[in-house]
Amino acid sequence: MRRWLSLLLWSLAGAAMAQATISPQGIIVNPTPGDLTVTVWVDKDPGRSGNAVYKIGEPIRIGVEVNRDAYVYLFNVNADGSVDLILPNAYDRNNRLRAGEARTYPPKGARYEFTITGPEGENYVLALASLRPLSLGEIADVKSGRVNLRGLRNLSQTLSIIVRPVPNREWATDAIRYYVGRRAPPPPATGTLAVESSPGGAKVFIDGAYRGRTPLVLELRPGMHDVELRLEGYEPYRARVQVRAGQTTRLSPRLVRTVRTGTLFVDSSPQGAQVYVDGDPVGRTPVQLALDEGTHDVELRLEGYEPYRARVQVRAGQTTRLSPRLVAVVRTGTLEVTSTPDGAEVYVDGVYRGRTRLLMELDAGMHDVEVRMDGYTSYRARVRVDPGATTRVYARLTAAKATLDISVNVDAQVFLDGYFLGKTKNGRLVAKVSPGNRELVVLAPGYHVYVETVRLDPGGYHKFVVRLQRIR
Known part of the structure; x- marks a missing residue:
């Protein structure tokens, strides 16, 4: 800003990138930007409409912000094509900004100021941010703020050469327009472009310049514009849209996932x-x-x-x-049968299978099990045999009752091991009793007591005929 500013600055330190492009407006554009972004504005236009008007003699302040730590270079292109270096300058040589830091030039309390000096017309402030310092020594003098080339397009073309060694993902640009004049010119008619995408978060490029991520609303000059959306993992989306003054054009594409x-x-x-x-x-x-x-x-x-x-x-x-090894289906299980006492016969589903203790393989499912032994009550159960598992059955057998059949020549009372068993009827008593060696006692009034030790077998039938002797 030679005539544009009463005091100025300039310099850049070295590094660069791949082939940059120049937009139709003559602004340098990164063709494949990364995550780095830079935003520039003027104090009369914090909303970045591009229609701010300054009168000759007015002061101006310029704001800039980056989203990552970066070196920032600011240029002013006057209406007559002359170019001034704003940052770095003779008073502010530190042009490294922290991520999220917004700076205004000149800062409060600075020993210099920027004053509009003309000529009247359309001016641009161009911001270039780089993760590496750039060298501007061949085109600009930091001490005087002079740049030895003219015009926005020439500046952009020269900067595209300077940033060529820097990877594309490590530099970014932005620009803001303002006007110099005694009266504010009527603002040019604009239209609105609202861009969404599914999924969201896609980078939006308008006429080759990166403008933000979806969803995004932009004010654009009327006419045809090339729109491109880029999102990692999805095919690029491209469209040519017409923006009409005072109207909103909407673009809502569904992005197609990249098939790999x-x-x-x-x-x-x-x-x-x-x-x-x-x-x-x-x-x-x-x-x-x-x-x-x-x-x-x-x-x-x-x-x-x-x-x-x-x-x-x-x-x-x-x-x-x-390459798995398949496991054969197990369709049988094991049945284990034990008993007390041991040696009992085992029947499964009515078929004799052996004596306890017994192990056998059976089809999975429900089975009827019976355990038998002479002199004992049979044990019965319905059990489930699971595939590949062992089902255990334990039968505690109970000795079968013995049948005691007593005939007495007179009606008498019968005792077994001292317990009253019953009274004969018509000289006879039949009863089920526990097996074993038992003491049998038969009593009748006026007759001698009958006492005898008898052996009663489990499940056996034992008949006794007792003739009582009358007491004389």
């Missing part, structure tokens, strides 16, 4: 298993498939074997291998 494929090879032991990928049948092992990059659910099925399931990651350009 890899190979999945599936085998099994034994082979011939049906293969399902994400629920769809795709063939029998061995089989080789081309799949989209990402996670897939795989299932193998073969008659007589347990299903096999796995989740695999397929990577683009690579082969993922899956």
Whole structure:
């Protein structure tokens, strides 16, 4: 800003990038920007409409902000094409800004100020941010603020050469327009472009210049504009839209995911298993498939074997291998039968299978088990045999009752081991009693007591005939 400012600055330190492009307005544009962004504005236009008007003799302050630590270079291009270096300058040589830091030049309390000196017309402030210092020594003098070239396009072309060694993701530009004049010119008619995308967060380029991320609302000059949306993992979207003055043009594309494929090879032991990928049948092992990059659910099925399931990651350009050993289906289980006392007969589903203790293989399912032993009450149970598991049955057998049949020549009372068993009726008593050696006592008034130790066998039938002798 030679005539534009009463005091000025300038210098840049070295590094650069790949091939930059120049927008139709003559502004340098990064063709493949990274995460670095820089924003510039003037104090009369913090909303960046580009229509601020300054009168000759008025002071002006310029604001700038970056989202990452970066070196910032500010240029003013006057209406007559002359170029001034704003930052760095003779008073502010530190042009490194912190991420999120917004600075205004000149800052409060500075020993200099910027004053509008003309000529009247359209001016631009161009901001260039770089993660590396740049060298501007051949085009600008920091001490005087002079730049030895003219015009916005010439400045942009020269800067595109300076940044060429710097990777594209490490530099960014921005520009703001303002007017110099005694009277404010009527603001040019603009239209609104509202850009959304599904998914959101796509980078938006208007006429080759990066303008932000979706969703985004912009004020643009009427006419045709080239719009491009870029999002990692999705195909670029391009459209040419017409913006009309005073109207809103909406653009809401659904981005198409970039399809990248890899190979999945599936085998099994034994082979011939049906293969399902994400629920769809795709063939029998061995089989080789081309799949989209990402996670897939795989299932193998073969008659007589347990299903096999796995989740695999397929990577683009690579082969993922899956070769499981299938596990045969277990359709039988084990039945173990023990008893007290041991040696009892075991019947399963009515069929004799042996004596306790007994182990046997049975089909899975429900089975009827019976344990028998002479002189004991049979044990019965219905049990479930599970595949591959052991089902245990323990039978505690109870000795069977003995039958005691007593005939007495007179009606008498009968005792067994001192306990009253009953009274004969018509000279007879039949009773079920516990087996073993028992003491039998028969009593009748006026008759001698009958006492005898008897052995009663489990389940046995024992008949006794007792003739009582009358007491004389």
